[in-house]
Amino acid sequence: MSSNVQFLDPRKSQNNEIDSILRNLMNIQGVSAAAIVDSDGFVTHIHRDFEINTDAIGASVQVVFGAAAKAAQHVGHHLTNMVICENNDGYILSTPIDAGFILALVTQREALLGRVRFELKETIPVLKKLFTSYLAN
Amino acid sequence: MHWFESQLAQLDTLADDYLAARRQPAADIVNVSEATRLKRAAFIDAVQSVVDKVVKIEGVSACAAYHDGLILAQSAEASNMDADAFGAIIQETIRAAQHGETSLGLGEIEQIVIVGAVNKLAMLSVGPIILCISSPKGVNLASVLSQAK
Numbered sequence: 001m002s003s004n005v006q007f008l009d010p011r012k013s014q015n016n017e018i019d020s021i022l023r024n025l026m027n028i029q030g031v032s033a034a035a036i037v038d039s040d041g042f043v044t045h046i047h048r049d050f051e052i053n054t055d056a057i058g059a060s061v062q063v064v065f066g067a068a069a070k071a072a073q074h075v076g077h078h079l080t081n082m083v084i085c086e087n088n089d090g091y092i093l094s095t096p097i098d099a100g101f102i103l104a105l106v107t108q109r110e111a112l113l114g115r116v117r118f119e120l121k122e123t124i125p126v127l128k129k130l131f132t133s134y135l136a137n
Numbered sequence: 138m139h140w141f142e143s144q145l146a147q148l149d150t151l152a153d154d155y156l157a158a159r160r161q162p163a164a165d166i167v168n169v170s171e172a173t174r175l176k177r178a179a180f181i182d183a184v185q186s187v188v189d190k191v192v193k194i195e196g197v198s199a200c201a202a203y204h205d206g207l208i209l210a211q212s213a214e215a216s217n218m219d220a221d222a223f224g225a226i227i228q229e230t231i232r233a234a235q236h237g238e239t240s241l242g243l244g245e246i247e248q249i250v251i252v253g254a255v256n257k258l259a260m261l262s263v264g265p266i267i268l269c270i271s272s273p274k275g276v277n278l279a280s281v282l283s284q285a286k
Contacts, residue, residue: 014167017166017167017170020170020174021170021174112208113207113208114202114208115181115204115209115210117205118205118207118209118265118266119177122159122173123174125159126166126170126173129170130166130170133166
């Protein structure tokens with residue numbers, strides 16, 4: 001006898017939600033790429049509106065975040081919650097999620113830094129829970 | 138309730154809705170995540186809408202919203218103002234006022250107004266953000282904001 005119960009794949013729905021979060025971040029004025037980078041510097045999820053070398057950005061984000069985190073430890077600031085690179089033509093913001101994963105945003109100069117930072121700060125707790133659940137499944 | 142009060146009340150409601158969504162138990166994290174994201178977007182869109190409307194009011198020279206001293210929403214007309222300097226002053230002012238919150242028993246800070254010889258600046262706390270409105274000193278901000286439609 002067949003059952004009417006449908007087994008949903010939780011990883012699929014979590015993965016879809018992670019994609020929705022990145023898409024939402026891309027909707028912010030001036031944001032041109034949103035990526036999740038694993039602890040080895042590989043990009044696991046990305047949304048972007050320009051051609052980007054994903055391997056290079058993934059590795060660079062991990063290197064920059066690692067260097068900033070080390071600097072923070074040297075001055076007794078303990079954990080690093082966000083690294084903001086202010087560049088000539090925009091910003092790169094990176095925030096740790098869980099298990100070495102980092103959320104990185106690339107923005108144009110006209111992006112409103114407070115808007116992007118607010119969205120990142122509010123998004124991270126949810127992403128942490130999604131990743132904890134995702135990695136556990 | 139006049140126009141500006143109703144706008145602030147609406148923002149407060151949206152901010153409360155968002156904060157309530159954020160506090161939901163995370164048993165169903167996917168749905169909680171989506172609900173929180175949508176409530177946050179509704180709040181931020183409403184903030185941007187108020188900023189765009191306020192800056193069009195005669196007598197108002199600039200309007201912007203800040204979070205932690207960094208600009209979160211500004212009108213297209215105000216894009217030439219020094220947003221970073223504005224943000225720094227706001228953050229410093231809020232910090233100073235928060236000392237009074239406890240030592241003078243003021244309660245949570247809702248509004249701060251700085252009047253200079255040339256211009257004045259009103260800062261209003263709305264949920265997690267600070268809404269800033271600037272005008273020439275001679276303008277009665279309360280009056281122009283209340284009469285706007």
